[in-house]
Amino acid sequence: MAKYPIFVLSLLALVCALAFAYEPSPLQDFCVADPTSPALVNGRACLDSKLAQADHFFLSGLNKAGNTSNALGSVVTPVTVGQIPGLNTFGIALARLDYAPWGLIPPHSHPRATEILTVLKGSLYVGFVTSNPENRLISKVLKKGDVFVFPVGLVHFQQNVGNGKAISLSALSSQNPGVITVASAVFGSKPPIGDDILAKAFQVDQSAINRFRAQF
């Protein structure tokens, strides 16, 4: 049985809307996303501005902890254009992250956003890896009130290294940052990437690949 479902489901809303850092700039005061528009466009089509209300720019509940009862001990609560339609065209989003003790947000990248993370509670070990050929790991242990930056497109991770629960709040430079979790993209794609390809890519035998696939 799949071990990632809770984590993956919690990312659903984050990805249903999508986006890239450094987005097209707004051409009006606001362009509230209209889910009933007959047209699909880059980003979202707009609601008639006369119909815009305060609630289009609003979301509640970010003070509520997500459920971290999953294999990774972590959960993401996204706040993107999928949750707040008023974010459309504005190039920014948020995400609340909850971590059980030793909970992990595993190595992943955001194809369309830089992330700036603030620790609200607990202590996190975080890091990102630069691109080829250096692949330098730049990492740090953060405590409450600390802030750290993950550059756009680079692989990064966060782990709760304190005794209790941890919480962080991230801001991302896209209305729809996108998430690519390395483990699920490489070993859990649908359909799968061939065993021979992965065995060659990681220079291991196919049985080792099969162990990595087992959770999906």
Next chain:
Amino acid sequence: MAKYPIFVLSLLALVCALAFAYEPSPLQDFCVADPTSPALVNGRACLDSKLAQADHFFLSGLNKAGNTSNALGSVVTPVTVGQIPGLNTFGIALARLDYAPWGLIPPHSHPRATEILTVLKGSLYVGFVTSNPENRLISKVLKKGDVFVFPVGLVHFQQNVGNGKAISLSALSSQNPGVITVASAVFGSKPPIGDDILAKAFQVDQSAINRFRAQF
């Protein structure tokens, strides 16, 4: 005696670095701002990437309350490229806002950023005003865990409407959002805008203008 100094000083770092929403995108993994570069450029010149360290992407202390003992009962703690050099080229920044009871972040705009605010503590009345000719006020009372969006360039404000202290954390879509407080830009510029101009602009007599100038 000037009544704004603490508020104004707290904005100093936020503005010392500067920027516009929807910024030029990065042309390398990162371009850590180098304060010793011989060249001044749009944004900041870069440090040699080999010299970049984790601390260039890091800031501590955002858990500490600012001092709200000032006429407005509020204070801004900025987290822009001026505080975190690793934010350069990434189009994102943060600010912590502390409010004494009934404390106010007065009407202001960010010329280069949309803002997304999260209430960490307390209860806030917030609003923004659309551009001419509607000048529609879109406002809402927020409580802990609520999120609200202020579109780029529009005038907005936040007031603590709970009994105790309030705290919010804002993300902004620029490495250097800039702040234009209406009161200080119009009535407190150095040198001042002429009394006759302001009297005509606001359709009041010059004595009324003088009362507005008194605090500066």
Next chain:
Amino acid sequence: MAKYPIFVLSLLALVCALAFAYEPSPLQDFCVADPTSPALVNGRACLDSKLAQADHFFLSGLNKAGNTSNALGSVVTPVTVGQIPGLNTFGIALARLDYAPWGLIPPHSHPRATEILTVLKGSLYVGFVTSNPENRLISKVLKKGDVFVFPVGLVHFQQNVGNGKAISLSALSSQNPGVITVASAVFGSKPPIGDDILAKAFQVDQSAINRFRAQF
């Protein structure tokens, strides 16, 4: 009775279309705005390019003076994507400004455009105020044939300081620059910003605020 109606009405067309400086670049020779499109998008949807005609790129009448018989003694004639559909996707617009003697374009900002102004007739005192904390006023008296730049998002104003009428022509770096007049956004929003908030923001008592509201 409201004292701003003529000024406000003259801004209607300028704002009906809206926009931000540094706009998404065109992906075809032109994308003439189509008011009958079923879709609302960032900017405007396009007319079938085969139907584009010279008149879509054309406007007449910018040689005609606007009516300055209003409290401010000034009027704006906008030339944005709302008037010339062929401007869509092109990041540029114009405005003609007429000033009665001592007529004033009161402090305002354009959330989506830098402005470059040319004096066609008369003499103007113009200025802009930098963002916090400096709030430096940079100003100059201009005469016929002089040109001046107002940076995007900053508060600026223009006053006729000659004996006769004055005319200027402005170009703006957006198809829909937007206008935020400080007086009407702060004291004339619909619904109004609370008296207590404005009294605290400007550090005056509420009766002073009421005098500023009186014209709306």
Next chain:
Amino acid sequence: MAKYPIFVLSLLALVCALAFAYEPSPLQDFCVADPTSPALVNGRACLDSKLAQADHFFLSGLNKAGNTSNALGSVVTPVTVGQIPGLNTFGIALARLDYAPWGLIPPHSHPRATEILTVLKGSLYVGFVTSNPENRLISKVLKKGDVFVFPVGLVHFQQNVGNGKAISLSALSSQNPGVITVASAVFGSKPPIGDDILAKAFQVDQSAINRFRAQF
């Protein structure tokens, strides 16, 4: 003897600064171009903002007619970042155009800007040609107070078709629009494009090419 010198010289300042439409957006209130910077960058390096003065945002003399005593009977007075250093990073420029009777701004394109032209005096026949394969000419006779748009990168021209002098003022969506006059780029390049290439390109014999080269 060369027949274009006056026209070409008048374009010198327009081109000395350079640029493309839809430019990188500003990351600070302003970035006044600093001609003494040790670094050459995309656009211009910045002056220390504390040294910026009103004159950096200012130019005088646009009311003065240029000298149209040349073979084309026209002259361009550019107002780009080369003339106003405060335009740097702002994506906008101007040009005054003077036309003797029947004076012509010959077919040309701006590689980095859309142009919006206002007729200040006289009557102009203007047009632009769409890209391949249609190559449709979209043209119109303009009179005083008329406005017309020339899309970025497309070939366009303006001719004085009235009895007297004509004047127009153009705004362009770049701090440095660039000008490519077809005649001089194709027949007057230094060194020249080979006769055989041009003969084949235009499907004429080389003697015809030589007649076109004669003026350079």
Next chain:
Amino acid sequence: MAKYPIFVLSLLALVCALAFAYEPSPLQDFCVADPTSPALVNGRACLDSKLAQADHFFLSGLNKAGNTSNALGSVVTPVTVGQIPGLNTFGIALARLDYAPWGLIPPHSHPRATEILTVLKGSLYVGFVTSNPENRLISKVLKKGDVFVFPVGLVHFQQNVGNGKAISLSALSSQNPGVITVASAVFGSKPPIGDDILAKAFQVDQSAINRFRAQF
């Protein structure tokens, strides 16, 4: 009879889709162009992402030579968003160019793209001309395996200078680069630019203009 038809027809697809370099960035993983969308927008409207298939990102046949039996001895096979709908929002395209011996791609510009050309077979003489006032020709003879860059918006050309056929593959920085062939835009527009205008522009008599028009 027209001498350009084959060349012009081969450019048809290249231009049917259109675009500008430095395009709005994607706000989702992909936005496959949907030719059946009810809305026309800047670029293309999107297909529902669930319907996207591998074939939307695919084109075959770029190994096949085009037919160079035309007056210029050259043909362009475009690979833009018009041929591959999956290129929408991605700011890149290709073109295969075939040249008969001495075949020529005549002077032209791309209003929305820089081009980087690779010689796959044969030997080419290529060049581009800088903008006014220098109009400097920067040129080089290329052989198999050589690469050359043509900056966005500048006039450039390629000629086969080897004994046999030549082939090159170009990449362009737009999903719809656009092509403006100088000869056809200036002498072959529909309707034509007036003889008097062209005679004055090129400083030749109208009979010379007529010879240039003859092929259209």
Next chain:
Amino acid sequence: MAKYPIFVLSLLALVCALAFAYEPSPLQDFCVADPTSPALVNGRACLDSKLAQADHFFLSGLNKAGNTSNALGSVVTPVTVGQIPGLNTFGIALARLDYAPWGLIPPHSHPRATEILTVLKGSLYVGFVTSNPENRLISKVLKKGDVFVFPVGLVHFQQNVGNGKAISLSALSSQNPGVITVASAVFGSKPPIGDDILAKAFQVDQSAINRFRAQF
């Protein structure tokens, strides 16, 4: 002994220059990268344009096969701003890819570019994986003359599935696309990401992680 050195070394030049898709647009005809500039900036500082020569826009040797005698049986020959200084500010680059029989370009992403690949020789199996939560694999077998698109930031791979050698030519929408090979970023970073983190991320035991690390 490390098994990746040749592959990694061949990526060195590709990464030494860096960049992001949808880059700041050029503000002049060209800005040739100047390696001797005293300033480091986003992208590259410019050479004095008067010193630009044809060779700055030129590279030879792309017809030469790279050495595929390495564990992956593949090699990348990059053509970025690091190899052609004239590419600076132009948002485009190339790469030649050589594959031994069954040679593999392992799963990787480009943080700053979409890629469009053309098969010059042989037959390739290629695919990309969409972002969370779908992680859909979109793949296809390509033969000579086929073209395929890999969206910016998404994980993709190419494998030679023919009997002989294969060659492809890729264009990328950045002057410095960057490469993040999943295997080396996750299992081969310097210093390494902790075993416990990777074991939890992939839901395997630490001995399995050690087998994946062995090649580095």
